[in-house]
Amino acid sequence: MFICAQYSSVYPSWVPPAEVLGVLSDEALYIGELRLRVTPLRDTVLPPVSSKLVKSLLLASPVPGWMRELVEARRGYKPLFVSMLYRGRRALYSATTQAGRPLVARAGQPLEARVAFVAHDASAAWELAAVLGGRRETPYGPVETVVEEARIQTPEQLRLPSPADGPTGVLRVEARTPVVLTSKVLVATEPPPGARIPRLHRLLPSPGLVAAYAFRLWNRALGPRYAVYWRDAWNHDAAMVARAAEVYMAEIDYQLHPETVVIGRGASGRLRLARGWRGWITYRVAGPRLARLLDRLLALTNTLGLGRSRGIGLGDTHAQWIQPKNNKTKPNQ
Amino acid sequence: MFICAQYSSVYPSWVPPAEVLGVLSDEALYIGELRLRVTPLRDTVLPPVSSKLVKSLLLASPVPGWMRELVEARRGYKPLFVSMLYRGRRALYSATTQAGRPLVARAGQPLEARVAFVAHDASAAWELAAVLGGRRETPYGPVETVVEEARIQTPEQLRLPSPADGPTGVLRVEARTPVVLTSKVLVATEPPPGARIPRLHRLLPSPGLVAAYAFRLWNRALGPRYAVYWRDAWNHDAAMVARAAEVYMAEIDYQLHPETVVIGRGASGRLRLARGWRGWITYRVAGPRLARLLDRLLALTNTLGLGRSRGIGLGDTHAQWIQPKNNKTKPNQ
Incomplete structure (x- = not known):
C-alpha cells in the first residue's frame, strides 16, 4: 500500500502492549x-x-x-x-x-x-x-x-465457510442483530496529542470499517502469539487495513437498515441506546492478499461477533464466501 | 489530520495541471x-x-x-x-x-x-x-x-440550502438516479508506479467516497482560480478529505438500495451497465471545518451531479442541511 498513517512511525517495531490485549503471555489460546x-x-x-x-x-x-x-x-x-x-x-x-x-x-x-x-x-x-x-x-x-x-x-484453524477451497472473491456478511461500529476504529492507534476524535456510530458496513474492526478484534483478543500483520510490522495498524479494504473491496448487493436497540437504563433513568446496521451485504474482494486476511479475521467475528456490545449479543454476524455469479452482463465490479 | 498519502509529497506546491482540469486559464467561471x-x-x-x-x-x-x-x-x-x-x-x-x-x-x-x-x-x-x-x-x-x-x-455563491444560517451539522443527501462512485476516488492522485488499483463500483454512500468525489469534481471542474484545499497545499488530495470525512462524519439514518441501469450497448452488442446506489441518507458532520467545506462542494454536486455518468443523468442528487432532531434519548451520534 502506498498510504500510511503518519504517526505510527513512532513504533519502530510494534508489539501490542499487554494491558491493551488483556492477554498477559504468548501462551496457546x-x-x-x-x-x-x-x-x-x-x-x-x-x-x-x-x-x-x-x-x-x-x-x-x-x-x-x-x-x-x-x-x-x-x-x-x-x-x-x-x-x-x-x-x-x-x-x-x-x-x-x-x-x-x-x-x-x-x-x-x-x-x-x-x-x-x-x-x-x-x-x-x-x-x-x-x-x-x-x-x-x-x-x-x-x-x-x-x-x-x-x-x-485453535486460532490457526479459523477459516470462513466457502463453497470452494478457500476465498472465492465474493463475501457475504449477514447481521442478525445490529452491528455497532464507530469511526474510532479507523484512526491510528496513537493519534497525535490534542487530536479530538469524535465517537460516531457508523451505520453502513463500509469495507474499511468491517475489516478494521475485525483486525483489531483478532489482535486484541488473541494477543501476540497469533498477531496478524498488514504489510510492515512498523505500521501494525487497523487504519492501514481499512484503507486497503476501501480500495480493494466493493459492495455488490445489499439489503440494510439502521436500527436502534434499548440496551439498558443509565443511572439517571435515561434509556441507554445503541444504533447500528442490520441485514445482509455482499462484497467483491479484489485483492487476494486481503481475501486471505479476511478469511481468518472474519472467521473470528463469526464466533465472537462484530463491533461494540458483543457481550450482550449485538453484532451477531455470519460471514461466508459464496459462489460468484457468472453474469456476463454485470457491470465492471 | 494525522494521516497522509505518502506519495503526494512529490508535489511540493500543488497546482493542478491544466490538461487535467480542462480549464486553461484562471479566468472567472x-x-x-x-x-x-x-x-x-x-x-x-x-x-x-x-x-x-x-x-x-x-x-x-x-x-x-x-x-x-x-x-x-x-x-x-x-x-x-x-x-x-x-x-x-x-x-x-x-x-x-x-x-x-x-x-x-x-x-x-x-x-x-x-x-x-x-x-x-x-x-x-x-x-x-x-x-x-x-x-x-x-x-x-x-x-x-x-x-x-x-x-x-458564481462559484463563490454556492452554498447548500439550510434552515439556519449555514451548516447545521446534519446533512441529508437524496439520490433520484443511481450514483456511481468508484474506489479510485479514494486513491492518491499519483499512485506509485506498478500499483494496480481496481476500478470497483462502490454501492454505499460512505462519507469518504461522497466527500472525495465532490472535492475532485470541484477542483477539476472549476480549476485553479477556485481551487479548495484541505489542510496543506503540499497534500492537495481527495484521499485526505476522504479520511477526514470517514472520521468526522457518520450516518444517522438511511433508506438505500443498489440499482443497475442499462446505459447503452457496446460495439459487440453487449449491454453496457452502470451500478450505483439510490435513496436517501442523513449524516452527522461533527467537524465544523469539514462542514464548511462540504457546504460548498456539495452545492456544486447539487447542480452538476455526483459520481460517474453525470453527462447522462446519473448521480442526480440533492444535498441540504436539515434541522438536527432534538432527541434526548438518541444514541451518542
Whole structure:
C-alpha cells in the first residue's frame, strides 16, 4: 500500500502492549463455542436485550472464575460473545421502533442461545458445558438449560465457510442483530496529542470499517502469539487495513437498515441506546492478499461477533464466501 | 489530520495541471442551470436512459460551440450535467429489474429536464436559453421544448440550502438516479508506479467516497482560480478529505438500495451497465471545518451531479442541511 498513517512511525517495531490485549503471555489460546437450548419454566417477560437472561444464567451457574470475570469485564474487544435468545432465526430484542411491546417467552417454549469465548485451556468448553446444564433461577424467572453443542478451535484453524477451497472473491456478511461500529476504529492507534476524535456510530458496513474492526478484534483478543500483520510490522495498524479494504473491496448487493436497540437504563433513568446496521451485504474482494486476511479475521467475528456490545449479543454476524455469479452482463465490479 | 498519502509529497506546491482540469486559464467561471419542459409531440418510446433525448435535443439546437463540445466530450469530471426526463419526481430510466418494459412518453404529456454546466461567460445561460426553446426533431421523434427557468451563479455563491444560517451539522443527501462512485476516488492522485488499483463500483454512500468525489469534481471542474484545499497545499488530495470525512462524519439514518441501469450497448452488442446506489441518507458532520467545506462542494454536486455518468443523468442528487432532531434519548451520534 502506498498510504500510511503518519504517526505510527513512532513504533519502530510494534508489539501490542499487554494491558491493551488483556492477554498477559504468548501462551496457546482456544476459541470455544457453546450452543444452548434455554426453556423458560414459566411465562417470562424478557429484558429488552434477551442476552441479559443468558448472562445471568452464566452467573447463576458454577462457572469457572475466568468466565465469571469475562462476563463482568467492561472493556473493548473483550474475547466473549453472549448471544440474544433466538426463536428460530429471530433474535429477541427491542428495537426502538417496537418500543412499548414487551418481549414475552412462553413456559415450555425452547429458545436458542450461543456463548463464545477465548480460553487458555483446551478443555474450557467441556468444563463450561458440564456446569451450564439444568434448572437455574434467573432474575427473569426459572429456566431449564440444555447444552446442545460445544466446540473448541485453535486460532490457526479459523477459516470462513466457502463453497470452494478457500476465498472465492465474493463475501457475504449477514447481521442478525445490529452491528455497532464507530469511526474510532479507523484512526491510528496513537493519534497525535490534542487530536479530538469524535465517537460516531457508523451505520453502513463500509469495507474499511468491517475489516478494521475485525483486525483489531483478532489482535486484541488473541494477543501476540497469533498477531496478524498488514504489510510492515512498523505500521501494525487497523487504519492501514481499512484503507486497503476501501480500495480493494466493493459492495455488490445489499439489503440494510439502521436500527436502534434499548440496551439498558443509565443511572439517571435515561434509556441507554445503541444504533447500528442490520441485514445482509455482499462484497467483491479484489485483492487476494486481503481475501486471505479476511478469511481468518472474519472467521473470528463469526464466533465472537462484530463491533461494540458483543457481550450482550449485538453484532451477531455470519460471514461466508459464496459462489460468484457468472453474469456476463454485470457491470465492471 | 494525522494521516497522509505518502506519495503526494512529490508535489511540493500543488497546482493542478491544466490538461487535467480542462480549464486553461484562471479566468472567472459561472455555473449555469436550465430547467426545461419537454413535451413529445407524438407517443414516443424513450431510450433506456431518457437523458439521451435531452442530449439529442441539445445537439439538434443551434447551441454555442462550447456546449456542443461539452456534450460530446468523453472525460471524467466534465463540467456538464444532463438530467433524465422526469415525470413529476420520477426519473425515467430502465433499471435492470424493469428490463423489457419499454419507457413510453405520451404525446402532449409534458416532462421535465435539467441541464447544468460551467461556462466562461456570465451570459452563457441566457444564450443557451434563447436557442433551446421550440419544436425540434430528435431520433426519438419530435418534441416541443420550453425553457422554464435559467440561472447563473458564481462559484463563490454556492452554498447548500439550510434552515439556519449555514451548516447545521446534519446533512441529508437524496439520490433520484443511481450514483456511481468508484474506489479510485479514494486513491492518491499519483499512485506509485506498478500499483494496480481496481476500478470497483462502490454501492454505499460512505462519507469518504461522497466527500472525495465532490472535492475532485470541484477542483477539476472549476480549476485553479477556485481551487479548495484541505489542510496543506503540499497534500492537495481527495484521499485526505476522504479520511477526514470517514472520521468526522457518520450516518444517522438511511433508506438505500443498489440499482443497475442499462446505459447503452457496446460495439459487440453487449449491454453496457452502470451500478450505483439510490435513496436517501442523513449524516452527522461533527467537524465544523469539514462542514464548511462540504457546504460548498456539495452545492456544486447539487447542480452538476455526483459520481460517474453525470453527462447522462446519473448521480442526480440533492444535498441540504436539515434541522438536527432534538432527541434526548438518541444514541451518542
